[in-house]
């Protein structure tokens with residue numbers, strides 16, 4: 001699933017700090033007017049960026065880079081001290097030169113990667129974008145990438161290069177902003193032949209971001225169907241929630257770091273509200289309950305908060321890897337950090353056979369072990385104990 005850092009506990013914070021420093025540097029360059037915008041967001045001004053994705057895999061290079069940075073930092077410090085401490089100036093300058101000289105910089109190809117102006121751009125993952133992106137994907141991309149994103153569209157075999165499957169680690173290895181750039185500009189082989197057409201003239205920025213959101217749904221759903229769980233962690237998509245008869249509000253405001261259970265309701269009423277989580281009711285488009293019905297549920301102590309953004313049912317069914325027609329009765333659990341983690345199939349209200357789709361420790365879905373507590377509580381405890389540390393495109397999120 002996700003690239004996890006084990007063993008070298010210092011690597012994660014070190015790379016996190018490098019990442020923050022790099023993004024801050026880009027922000028400063030933008031604030032100073034060194035760089036303008038690209039596609040409506042601040043542009044990354046340089047042709048290179050830190051290849052955190054490589055450093056993550058190779059702790060040896062990360063260590064060498066840390067040493068080189070420390071040596072260079074010491075050289076600077078010594079030189080500055082030398083400016084003020086006249087008596088020791090010669091010694092301090094000498095030490096500074098030595099430290100800078102012997103800083104063990106690894107080969108730059110090991111820690112720098114090609115960047116594009118949109119490298120660090122992202123947009124929020126939303127139900128509205130997934131819905132919009134699904135339609136655009138079918139029209140523009142499926143012919144090569146296939147309806148399910150496995151790279152098996154009708155035109156795939158006739159192309160110079162086979163399109164990659166998104167049902168795997170691809171999206172986890174790429175920065176969103178770099179995929180955005182490639183979809184806009186197209187891709188070329190080393191000899192310059194075009195391998196994928198660019199869509200800059202045909203799709204707006206928002207369209208392209210929406211398709212990238214839909215690719216995340218294809219990746220998640222495909223992983224479940226293959227029995228592998230989610231290849232990359234899936235965040236709760238943004239949507240609007242209406243509780244009882246109150247006005248709708250954004251999911252993030254309503255959830256406020258609580259666990260969430262999403263329940264796909266077809267016929268029948270909502271489940272009881274449960275103190276272990278907040279329940280989000282999903283209804284098919286066109287079948288939303290009226291505010292007065294929901295208010296009555298709330299008065300009975302039943303769950304009464306409904307996802308009102310159109311397309312929510314299909315987006316959640318897609319992520320769960322379940323056909324939207326058969327999604328009724330399914331449940332999904334999100335952890336306090338907003339990552340979707342586990343799924344229970346229809347007819348399994350006790351979560352006895354729940355599937356942990358996003359286990360922090362490894363890639364494969366696991367049956368939740370029965371322990372002495374009820375299966376759902378042990379699942380929740382396990383989810384809490386193993387938070388997702390998502391590393392995307394090498395960047396710790």
Ligand code: HEC
Pocket residue numbers: 137140141142143144145155159161162163164174178179182183187188189195196197199211212
């Ligand atoms: C004419 C066939 C074709 C169409 C249409 C097409 N692609 Fe591709 N796509 C490819 C091929 C081939 C590759 C692999 C190119 C390579 O590696 O050089 C690719 C690669 C990609 C990648 C991987 C980029 C990376 O970072 O490795 C993404 C993401 C992608 N396509 C998204 C899309 C989206 C989104 C659309 C629709 C807007 C689309 N593609 C339309 C053929 C196509």
